[in-house]
Amino acid sequence: MLAGIPASADTIHLKNGRTILADHVREKGNRYEYDIGDDTYAIPKSAVDRIEAGGAPIPTGSSGSSGKLTELPQFVPASSLANEADLFKGMVKDGKVDADALAKLEEKGSAELSAAGNFVAGKFEFEHGNIDAARLYFESALRFQPENATVLTYYASLLVRTGNAAEALTYARRAVSAAPQSADAYTILGYAQQACGQTKEAIASWKRSLELRPDAAVQQFLDKAQREQNAEGDFAQRESSHFVLHYEGKQTSEMFRGQILAALETDYDDLARDLGAPPHDSIQVTLYTEQAFFDVTRAPSWTGALNDGKLRIPISGLNSMTSELARILKHELAHSFINQLSAGRCPTWLHEGIAQFLEPKSLGSDGAQLARLFKSERNIPLNAMEGSFMRFSSVEAYVAYAESLAVVSYINDAYGMSDIQRILQRLSEGSSTEAALRSVIHSDYGQLQSELAKYLTDKYGE
Secondary structure, X not given: OOOOOOEOOEEEEEOOOOEEEEOEEEEEOOEXXXXXXXXXXXXXXXXXXXXXXXXOOEOOOOOOOOEEEEOOOOOOOOOOOOOHHHHHHHHEXXXXXXXXXXHHHHHOOOHXXXXXXXXXXXXXXXXXXXXXXXXXXXXXXXHHOOOOHHHHHHHHHHHHHOOOHHHHHHHHHHHXXXXXXXXXXXXXXXXXXXXOOOHHHHHHHHHHHHHHOOOHHHHHHHHHHHHHHHHOOOEEEEEOOOEEEEEEOOOOOHHHHHHHHHHHHHHHHHHHHHOOOOOOOOEEEEEEOHHHHHHHHOOOOOEEEEEOOOEEEEOOOOOOOOHHHHHHHHHHHHHXXXXXXXXXXXXXXXXXHHHHHOOOOOOOOHHHHHHHHHHOOOOOOHHHHOOOHHHOOHHHHHHHHHHHHHHHHHHHXXXXXXXXXHHHHHHHOOOOHHHHHHHHHOOOXXXXXXXXXXXXXXXXXX
């Protein structure tokens, strides 16, 4: 099942306890840029504790398989306030916001200082994944200075990350109006527009952002949006209670589109019951031919569908609902719920494990093979599956998905779905993955993998 010789990776250790495994990391101004497969991401230096070269292996190899994938890019603004560094020294002590220092600052009666203090606190929490706390501080800052472009940009970014793209549009537009020369403001405006299905407007915003400041990540957003616009130029649209369906008129029948929307609405109700925390905005769904899907997404050949904030589903050759399409729809929709419940902080292995489990899918014959893999210690470590599966070959992706499903199946059998929900909730509150696991099921990665190995042996007889 596992082929090829592993290559070393760079490990980014974040101050919030999480780690990111990347093919390559480099400094760029006040941020680090890192590559995972063909994708480039960025993270502020202030969120990074240290970087180790040549960490855990990233698998390489090739073969044929099928799979589903979630890719949810996250944008962290680079903008800051003029007095931010000085305020940070007084506001953040021992790795946390000093509420007393913030209260004393607000007592001075200066709207500008009070806004800045709350912004610094919010930015600290935002960069450390404490989304709920960040939201409160940003909202307080905006009460003192409603048109502060830097605060508006960060708040809009937070709203997009937590599935509130429609609300984010309002704040992003205000940020652009307040600071028409801000690349960050145009970047987050484009991201909010794209999440709301306004691809043409997003392209214009990202082009303006790049005119103001070249940025590799924004260029990737733009390139993908332009591919989407080219592929979907003549697409029609149909809406239901929770979905906006985009499709090529000649590609599907009215009856088939109705079946898809009906299935999605049923899945929505099921997932709201099983996971809670449904997405706030209407969910964008696009139906593609096989070629158009890969032209737009540039996904690996083993990918069967994609959720990058929109559900992108290739349906070539189908003219009515099938059991496989039904599973794919529910799987991809589950990612939207998981992202909402975890505030965009769920590691990929847990994302994919939950989504498969809720399709529903079982390990079947893969259970015995996984048991042998764990017994010989040739499994992919869980911390190596926190990041994107995009870098995996089809064979390794198959293993990664199977391991992810096995972990979630074990947690559900041993502790129940309610504990899976609690793990996601801990992640949304800023806990690292291991901290969330220890808090809920009292196991770190090492213990969980040992328990999983025993579970597989006991259940599948290896």
